[in-house]
Amino acid sequence: NQKRIFDRLLGKDVRYYSAHHTADITMRFSSGAASARDALNLVITSIGRDALSLLALVSVAVIQDPFLAIISAVVMPIAVYGTRKLIKKAKAIFKREFGSAVKLNTVAMEFIQGVRTVKAYTLEPVVRERVHAYVDEVERAANNLVGTQAKSSPLMETLGGFAIAGVILYAGYNVVVLDRSPGSFFSVLTALLLAYEPAKRLARFHVDLTPMIIGANMLFELLDGEAPEMDQDKLPALPVGRGRIEFDKVDFGYRPGEAVLREVDLVAEPGQTTALVGTSGGGKTTIINLIERFYRPTSGAIRIDGHDIAAHSLPSVRGAMALVSQDVFLFSGTVRENIAFGRPGASEEEIIAAAKAAHAHDFIMKFEHGYDAQVGEHGVQLSGGQRQRLAISRAFLKDAPILLLDEATAALDSESEAEVQKALQALQSRRTTIVIAHRLQTVVSADKICVVDGGKVVETGRHDELMAARGRYYTFYQMQFAHERKAIGDAPAIADGDPPALLTA
Secondary structure: HHHHHHHHOOOHHHHHHOOOOOHHHHHHHHHHHHHHHHHHHHHHHHHHHHHHHHHHHHHHHHHHHHHHHHHHHHEEEEEEHHHHHHHHHHHHHHHHHHHHHHHHHHHHEEEEHOHHHHHHOOOOOHHHHHHHHHHHHHHHHHHHHHHHHHHHHHHHHHHHOOOOOOOHHHHHHHHHOOOOOOHHHHHHHHHHHHHHHHHHHHHHHHHHHHHHHHHHHHHHHHEEEEEEEEOHHHHHOOOOOOOOEEEEEEOOOOOOEEEEEEEEEEEEEEOOOEEOOOOOOOOOHHHHHHOOOOOOOEEEEEEOOOOOHHHHHHHHHHHHHEEEEEOOOOOEEEEHHHHOOOOOOOOOHHHHHHHHEEEEEEEHHHOOHHOOOEEEEEEEEEOHHHHHHHHHHHHHOOOOOOOEEEOOOOOOHHHHHHHHHHHHHHHOOEEEEEEEEEOOOOOOOOEEEEEEEOEEEEEEEEEHHHHHHHHHHHHHHHHHHHHHHHHOOOOOOOOOOOOOOHHHH
């Protein structure tokens, strides 16, 4: 049933969702379940009504006159052949219809989610053309499917007519030539005439059932596919202490033969902030993904407090850390519900305390309904800074020993960033914190800075140490500061290793 299917979906890893479009998954889940139910209902109805009736009537005909029954069955091979051809055609048409429906739902979903971009760039004609084209494809496929299914009735009526005609001719020959009594054939003829309707419905049943079976099979593919996170809770729980994180010669690639990380050695100490900096695509976010066990390393090990996280249950590993990313996801519901996702079952006092710690309480209380205010789909009713502070509230409520910050302030304006930075600084206290930052101004005071480039940690140290070494970090720093100085106008030169006021965390 759908409950089991959804449990299976929850057991699939992030890699699966990266490889499949949302529209494809949701259509398999909803349409596939409906197809499975319809197929089951159709099978029960047909077997209970038509198959049993046909079997009983054919048995009567065979008992009364076996040879006459055989004559009527001559058309059966033709009926089977014709029905199989219709079934094969129906399969192909339904697959095309499903593919077109997925494309249609994809375009419609993307339009709804990106409506601001569509309207800002006046893309309505482009979107309209795409949607209309896919609607036409779906309609053509649906009409072809209905036409194919409808052909089963004329086929069976024609073949049934030949069968009845054969029986009548044979009976007439026996009566006229062999001088047999007509009454002896009436029971056989009556049984065959009564069997005609169930036989016609069964032929239509097979053609109608085919699309339902294909739809159900698409659902079952979700069940049969791997769900690597399904039984993870059976592994021993991770015994978390202070939250020391260690990467030991970790390699990883999202696709075979494509290395994203190469022999990464990295240690994040408890109570300290470790910053990851470097060019885009260097592997910084991948490190966060591996710590969260969204993916598994190709080789090497990741340990928390000396324990390999691959040998312990996912709930316990992920329960030891809180993630705040640039792309905050809020669920449809209230402010209270979204904060409570940090720790389901938390009390009202704990939720409010978390919001206050994240500098979110004041703006929440300005809403008409306070903590019961609806955030809208994906938090559309809130500003970027407000969404970010709700995400930080979740992290405060979770109170995990490890904090992962993935470009948590990258998309915010200066005023919002200042508020979020206050919340983050409070959240980082006494926790093992790993920060990914594009702007170096947010990490100059970190306890350790790791420069990630080309899938490797190429430099490690504090800000002043890395500046003195004049390596990769020094180059990044000078380039970024020159860009920022140009943006705000010329500023006095600074000594190497001395962060300007602009870059203090």
